[in-house]
Amino acid sequence: VRYLFKKAFDTVNQAFQEIYPIMFSGGNAELKLTEPEDLLHTGVEIIAAPPGKKSRSLSLLSGGEKSLSAITLLFAIIKVSTVPFSILDEVEAALDEANVDRFSQYLETLNSKTQFIVITHRRSTMRAAQRLFGVTMVGTGISKIVSVRLDGELINKE
Amino acid sequence: VRYLFKKAFDTVNQAFQEIYPIMFSGGNAELKLTEPEDLLHTGVEIIAAPPGKKSRSLSLLSGGEKSLSAITLLFAIIKVSTVPFSILDEVEAALDEANVDRFSQYLETLNSKTQFIVITHRRSTMRAAQRLFGVTMVGTGISKIVSVRLDGELINKE
Amino acid sequence: MFLKTLTLTGFKSFQKKTTIDFDSRINGIIGPNGSGKSNLIEAIQFAMGEQSGKSLRGNTMKDIIFSGSQTEKALNRAKVQLILDNSDRLLKDYGDLVTISRILYRDGTSEYEINGQKVRQKDVQALFFSAGLGRDTLAFITQGKVQKIIDSDPVARRGVFEEVA
Amino acid sequence: MFLKTLTLTGFKSFQKKTTIDFDSRINGIIGPNGSGKSNLIEAIQFAMGEQSGKSLRGNTMKDIIFSGSQTEKALNRAKVQLILDNSDRLLKDYGDLVTISRILYRDGTSEYEINGQKVRQKDVQALFFSAGLGRDTLAFITQGKVQKIIDSDPVARRGVFEEVA
Ligand SMILES: Nc1ncnc2c1ncn2[C@@H]1O[C@H](COP(=O)(O)OP(=O)(O)OP(=O)(O)O)[C@@H](O)[C@H]1O
Numbered sequence A, B: 001v002r003y004l005f006k007k008a009f010d011t012v013n014q015a016f017q018e019i020y021p022i023m024f025s026g027g028n029a030e031l032k033l034t035e036p037e038d039l040l041h042t043g044v045e046i047i048a049a050p051p052g053k054k055s056r057s058l059s060l061l062s063g064g065e066k067s068l069s070a071i072t073l074l075f076a077i078i079k080v081s082t083v084p085f086s087i088l089d090e091v092e093a094a095l096d097e098a099n100v101d102r103f104s105q106y107l108e109t110l111n112s113k114t115q116f117i118v119i120t121h122r123r124s125t126m127r128a129a130q131r132l133f134g135v136t137m138v139g140t141g142i143s144k145i146v147s148v149r150l151d152g153e154l155i156n157k158e
Numbered sequence C, D: 001m002f003l004k005t006l007t008l009t010g011f012k013s014f015q016k017k018t019t020i021d022f023d024s025r026i027n028g029i030i031g032p033n034g035s036g037k038s039n040l041i042e043a044i045q046f047a048m049g050e051q052s053g054k055s056l057r058g059n060t061m062k063d064i065i066f067s068g069s070q071t072e073k074a075l076n077r078a079k080v081q082l083i084l085d086n087s088d089r090l091l092k093d094y095g096d097l098v099t100i101s102r103i104l105y106r107d108g109t110s111e112y113e114i115n116g117q118k119v120r121q122k123d124v125q126a127l128f129f130s131a132g133l134g135r136d137t138l139a140f141i142t143q144g145k146v147q148k149i150i151d152s153d154p155v156a157r158r159g160v161f162e163e164v165a
């Protein structure tokens, strides 16, 4: 068990270090074991420095930087292991336009390995989706599914 | 003290009942005291039913419905009491376009009583602002303020 | 393996039988606030063996059964069915299609089935764990929880790496 | 009363002296992720007498002092000054303009001033409380906290109504 945990940690850590500068357009990050000599109980620390910044405690990161760091960790895990499908509910709500674009672009590089179901209000995530499902609630509090086309009319309305 | 608390509760409750259908385009809501006979220790319950729906436990509300209910409570308080300035940090992040529009419109009705400082990524909130301040971070991790005009070019870029 | 079809009846705001075919690699779900988007995700988690009503935003599990609207009466059961495309045989013991369903009754009891055979909650949970989708997976990020992953305590994060192992 | 000017030096990512004149009724603040928008709000809370470093996202209060970047060295103090326009005399004991400032040193000590006179933290907090901006006010909603207002426990909500009273 210890050996498997360490191997999983090392491969995810390597992928995390590779993907972070892609998602943040620079900067660097890594994962660290809090107690490397006790693999059965050790925790996992995230050290992250957005571009141009010193690495500081995670609590000082901005809302968007926190979301993007978490998404980067998920992408690292998807890259190195088998995750048949992933469900994301408005995970990019706190991101600015540039970061949402990077998010949706990277999603497109992973979808051959993993199927994604993403709930979103953001335009560039909608554009990355190959198919959109609309959910509406008719006046009486009952949900229905409507199929939506990805043409301009929908995106502009949003 | 008890008398002042009850009076404050009653006036806020009345405003809350008035503003809720404006923010939600229908529906109704009210505030209730959990222990009306013990004004020194009672809690305050929020009962809310978005349009077309039965009133259910607050935990079943959607993310956007929760945000909008909290914003409605703040607006009710601002309406009935003196709040010199209010600072809102991306409070409308979970709202869809229609709800953000209602949020920014109502903000405009309150700004004669209260000054607002709002951090936002959403277009219609930016349009409601009479003045926009841009914050940028030059490559070296230092924040600077730039003044931005509210012309089309900025909004389209967002 | 991928999620091919989701069918739900009487689950939260989906009173009538509703079916969605997720036939693409990236499927987007959009709609106004309160329309039922997150309820769909919770239906998937429910069918995968979620045992806590609180994780589905209810006080008890029974809160997930359609409880009526201004015009419709409450129902007495909720049913969710998933059809998995297993043509890549990620699930070694099953064929091309795997159907998983769960019914919850007002008295709080649940009935699980895999390919029409009655099974226990543990069997459904084990099936998904063997496919890399156990309870600690980072692959499901529910609304508002993405920043909590960074705020969580280092030891709590271990589970994520144990899933990968 | 309204907030006319905010000036900060060495507060979080604002290394150099920075001044903002909030001369409108609705002032919008925009910018990319991580640029320093929420830091500005925390500077206002800091000057209003916030005593917990954790509420400003630090581990200790010292974390709010500019701690350097790839090219600049850390500073040893942070200063924030607020100028309030009090021409409506909401603050009865003061004139048209009220200047409030706070300095924090690396050793953790703070110095408060109102109109150039040294005061205690309690005096600054009392000034804002008398203007309807006490610690429990709903008027300040920091990032990510808006939904917590609905999730909070009914008794915890009492404070909001006591502020109004
Ligand atoms: N058991 C139930 N019966 C009927 N309706 C329910 C039940 N449980 C929850 N609901 C309704 O479902 C709605 C919430 O839906 P959901 O959280 O999926 O919205 P959403 O589309 O995700 O919205 P948002 O964009 O704001 O996140 C609530 O308004 C609630 O009243």
Ligand SMILES: Nc1ncnc2c1ncn2[C@@H]1O[C@H](COP(=O)(O)OP(=O)(O)OP(=O)(O)O)[C@@H](O)[C@H]1O
Binding pocket: A050, A053, A056, A060, A061, A062, A063, A064, A065, A094, B135, D011, D012, D013, D014, D031, D032, D033, D034, D035, D036, D037, D038, D039, D040, D063, D064, D065, D066, D067, D068, D143
């Ligand atoms: N003491 C400090 N010295 C220097 N920089 C700091 C200090 N404390 C925090 N920072 C930096 O400030 C940045 C966060 O800024 P802030 O939270 O204001 O961003 P924001 O503009 O609100 O972004 P978002 O849109 O993502 O919410 C972090 O990247 C952090 O490194």
Ligand SMILES: [Mg+2]
Binding pocket: A089, B062, B063, B064, C037, C038, C143
């Ligand atoms: Mg939702």
Ligand SMILES: [Mg+2]
Binding pocket: A062, A063, A064, B089, D037, D038, D039, D143
């Ligand atoms: Mg912020």
